[in-house]
Amino acid sequence: MDTAGHRKRLRNRFMRAGEAGMDEHELLELLLTYAIPRRDTKALAKSLITRFGSLNGVFEAETCELAEEEGIGETVTVLLKLIHVLGMRAMDPIQQGTDYFKSPETVADYFRKRMRGLREESFIAALLDPKNRIIEIRELQKGTVDQAVVYPRRVAEAALERRAKSVVIVHNHPSGDCTPSRDDHKITTEVKSALVAVGVVLLDHVVIGSDRHFSFRDAGLL
Numbered sequence: 745m746d747t748a749g750h751r752k753r754l755r756n757r758f759m760r761a762g763e764a765g766m767d768e769h770e771l772l773e774l775l776l777t778y779a780i781p782r783r784d785t786k787a788l789a790k791s792l793i794t795r796f797g798s799l800n801g802v803f804e805a806e807t808c809e810l811a812e813e814e815g816i817g818e819t820v821t822v823l824l825k826l827i828h829v830l831g832m833r834a835m836d837p838i839q840q841g842t843d844y845f846k847s848p849e850t851v852a853d854y855f856r857k858r859m860r861g862l863r864e865e866s867f868i869a870a871l872l873d874p875k876n877r878i879i880e881i882r883e884l885q886k887g888t889v890d891q892a893v894v895y896p897r898r899v900a901e902a903a904l905e906r907r908a909k910s911v912v913i914v915h916n917h918p919s920g921d922c923t924p925s926r927d928d929h930k931i932t933t934e935v936k937s938a939l940v941a942v943g944v945v946l947l948d949h950v951v952i953g954s955d956r957h958f959s960f961r962d963a964g965l966l
Contacts, residue, residue, distance in 0.1 A: 747784055751777050768799045779823045780815075788815045803828040832858065851912055851950050852957035859916040859952055867894045867915040871908035872947070879906045894931050896938035903944045910945040911935075914952060922953030924960070932960050 754774045757765055766774075773789035780788075792813060796802045803824055810821050851870070859866060865887040871879045882902050885894050894915075903911050913935055915928075924932075928951060936946040948961040960966045 747782075750784075750786075769793045772799060772802060775823070775827070776820065779820045783815075788813070791815075803831070851914065851948065852952060852959070855914045855916075855950065856952050856955075856957065859914075862916055863918055865915055865918060867913070869899050869902055870912040870914065871903055871906045872910045872912065874909045876910065876947075879908055894935070896931070896934040899935050900938040900942050900944065903939060904942055908944060910947045911939060912948045912950065913946070914950045916952040920954030922951045922956050922958040924951050924958055929965070932965065936966065 751774075754766075754770060754777070758771075758774060763771060769786075769789045772792060773785045776785035776789055792802045793799065795813065796805050796809075805824075807821055807825065810816050810824060855868065859868075865885075866883055867885040867887070868881060868883050870881050873879055880902075884898050884902065894913075899911060899913065902908075913932075917923075928949070932946075932949045935949070939946050946966060948959055948966060950960075951958040
């Protein structure tokens, strides 16, 4: 194969049509050419997509998992993880200046991107000012795939520490099913009570699934 010519054709296709004109493995192949200058990257790109299921899956893979793939060295690993971090930063409303939550949909959209691919539950509190602008997004608890244990006092302490006027709590269901469990209902009630006691409003509890979300506020449970 004329490696140099093939890479040039890939670059030209991307410049003409952008991502719409290329398959996922071709986009990854083109990216890898910048970390592997003297080797054909097509087979490696296809292998990574097959193993991790998608382009997002490759970027979200653990460093140790990437290292198991033949042809992946430190340079490629750093590149892939850096792209992932930069993408997350670019989507962060705090970084973009659109640092507010208008509705459960905006909360869900933001956190679905942030939490996609997590294999265990993560419980997050978004601490907001009186205009629903983000003061801080704080991860309060990491659990197992089955359960995340959250102490309502920790949510209240975080809100007081940052002088938040309201809080949105968010957690993911790694199973992909966003239906709230009995524990989710219990946690919502307990967190709401803990916040009320210190003069802070619980705006919502949003459960993130794979492609859907559940809002306690939308469901009339707050």
